[in-house]
Amino acid sequence: MSIGPGEAFSLMLRRELALSFRRRDQLLQPLVFFLIVTTLFPLSLSVQLSLLREMAPGVLWVAALLASLLSLDALFKNDAEDGTLEQLALSGQGLTVLVMAKTLAHWLVSGAALVLVSPVVAEALAVPTEAFPVMMLSLALGTLTLSWLGAIGAGLTVGLKRGNVLLSLVVLPLAMPLLIFGAAATDRAISGTNPAGALYLLGALCVLTWTLAPFAVSAALRITLE
């Protein structure tokens, strides 16, 4: 008996999470990078809390962006190299559904993990506790969107040698709005002003990528398979 898209999504998500937790080095790499980069700032800059607090949104967001990029290169590369991508394309399930599951799994083990450790880093950057919820929400929306932007880049560059360089060149310009709105939301939360506008824009970008990007990624992968 064949299975529906929901079951295929669930199976693929479980597979990707199982694979991620068996490769602990790859799992921890973005998280450790994020922690190291963000803690370097308090160590290297002045001990003035006001200066750290002022820089915190930018530091958090640039570090999150670069940390997310680290793991994106491998999103489809291993599957393309070992023949799994061909099997997925011929599985009888829509590649779009499988790509959604893979990207969600990527976010859960990279973006969501960054969101969860962000209060620790924020504390080191003198971010007031009241700003944590907005900071975490903006990072969650931003990294979710970033996973999709990265998936598009990874799909387009999966068949190329040194595709990781091109991936950065494709994704970083597209991620600029995230950086601007994300840092703005965090900054407003720190300064006690209303962050709603920036959060709405982040939310809109998130919805836009989650609805359109799966089709773009699956199309890019089909071109790669040819």
Next chain:
Amino acid sequence: MNTAAPGLRVDQVHVWRGDRHVLRGVSLELGSGELIHVSGANGAGKTTLLRVASGLMQPEQGSVSWRGRSIVSAPAEYQGELAYASHEPALKGDLTALENLRFMVGLKRRVDSDELLATLERTGVAALADLPTRVLSAGQRRRVTMARVLAYRAALWLLDEPFTNLDAAGSALMSSLLEEHVRQGGMVLVVAHHDLNLATATRRLELQG
């Protein structure tokens, strides 16, 4: 297994790779209980033919149909009856043989562990079911790949060099699996460099490149 309809038809397929004309008007028909052995020199387009037949690659000219319908118009139906095994094993080294099968076969149809273990038993690797596939030899991985093909329960097998890395016993097993599938009304399009020496009748398609 639905064996009433005509099966696979590849009609006047042309494929170019840059300036190279890889497939020059290749045609074939594969019906129930038939096996076609595709051979030819390196670069003759054997793998390309399998990729075109699977739907992974679109030909510049010509068409591929399954049971009378273009595989482009009904890809999910076609893929439901297709088992494709390429050069690459498509196994994740960090997953066990059983997990690899469960996740990949599970995308095609509902399947339980007992059935998958029985399939691994048929290909002689049941004892290795709980080992990560990265510790298996190339021949053992090939057997796991073949178990996946069996577990798909597909009418059409597209196999690219399935005998690679297999020892004498593995090759004999592979031959018997091919014969059994053909006897049961299945269809096989297999790329192999050497003679298959099967008991069942086979047709040969020599690609010139």
